[in-house]
Amino acid sequence: MTNDISRMPYQLPFPADAQEEIVIPNAVTDDDRLWVPQAENVWFRPLCLNRSQGYWMNLLKVRKAGVLSRHRHPQPVHGFVLKGRWHYLEHDWRAEEGSYVYEPPGETHTLVVPDDVDEMITYFQVNGVMCYVDPWGKVEGYEDVFTKIDLCRKHFAEVGLGEDFVDQFIR
Numbered sequence: 001m002t003n004d005i006s007r008m009p010y011q012l013p014f015p016a017d018a019q020e021e022i023v024i025p026n027a028v029t030d031d032d033r034l035w036v037p038q039a040e041n042v043w044f045r046p047l048c049l050n051r052s053q054g055y056w057m058n059l060l061k062v063r064k065a066g067v068l069s070r071h072r073h074p075q076p077v078h079g080f081v082l083k084g085r086w087h088y089l090e091h092d093w094r095a096e097e098g099s100y101v102y103e104p105p106g107e108t109h110t111l112v113v114p115d116d117v118d119e120m121i122t123y124f125q126v127n128g129v130m131c132y133v134d135p136w137g138k139v140e141g142y143e144d145v146f147t148k149i150d151l152c153r154k155h156f157a158e159v160g161l162g163e164d165f166v167d168q169f170i171r
Contacts, residue, residue, distance in 0.1 A: 002088050021166070022152070022169060022171070027045060028045075033156075033160070033161055035061060036096075036151050040064060041062065041063045041070065044058040044060050045058055047123075047150055048171060049169045050171045051149070051171070054127065054128055054129075054144065055125060055143055058124060059082070059122070059123055060120075062086075062121075064113065066111050067110060067111070068086075069110070070109070070133055071130045071131060071133060072108040072130070072131045073105065073107050073108075073128075073131075074106065074126030074129060075105050075127035076104055077126050078103075079100070079122050079123065079124045081095050081120070082097065082120070082123060084117045084120030084121065085097065085113075085118055086112060086113050086114070088111060089110040090166050091109065108137065111116055113129070129142050130143045149166060149170060152165075
C-alpha cells in the first residue's frame with residue numbers, strides 16, 4: 001500500500017457560490033453555426049462572455065484581406081494567433097501564427113490582414129470596450145460584452161440553436 005496522494009482529487013467541497021467552469025472541446029470548429037457573423041467575411045466564436053467583469057474571450061476568424069477595423073481599447077487586450085497573420089498600420093511588428101500580443105490600455109490601432117492570407121484566426125481577450133474610431137479619434141461605434149451577447153443570441157436563434165445557446169458562455 002502506498003501513501004502517495006499526488007493523484008488523489010481534492011477532497012473538500014468547492015465554494016457553494018463558485019461558478020461552473022467553461023470547457024469547449026474543439027473550439028476551432030468547422031461548424032459554421034458556432035461562428036457569429038461580425039462583418040462581411042469576419043466571424044467570432046464566443047468562449048467566455050463575462051458580464052460582471054466586462055470582458056470577453058473569443059476566436060476571431062477573418063477570410064478577407066485588407067483593413068478590418070480601426071479601434072481604441074481603454075483596457076488591456078491579449079491575443080494569440082492560431083492561424084494566418086495580421087498587423088497594425090501604427091506599428092512595425094507582425095502578428096504571425098504562434099505570436100502572443102499584449103495591447104496596453106489606451107492603444108489605438110488599425111488591424112490589417114495581408115493580401116496573401118486566406119484565413120486568420122486569433123484568440124482575443126478583450127477587457128472593457130472597443131471603440132471604433134476614425135483616423136482622428138472620433139468614435140464611430142463600439143462593442144462591449146453586452147453587444148457581443150446580443151449578437152450571439154440573434155445569430156444562434158437564426159441558425160436553429162436557440163438564443164439561449166449563448167448562456168453556456170456567459171458568466
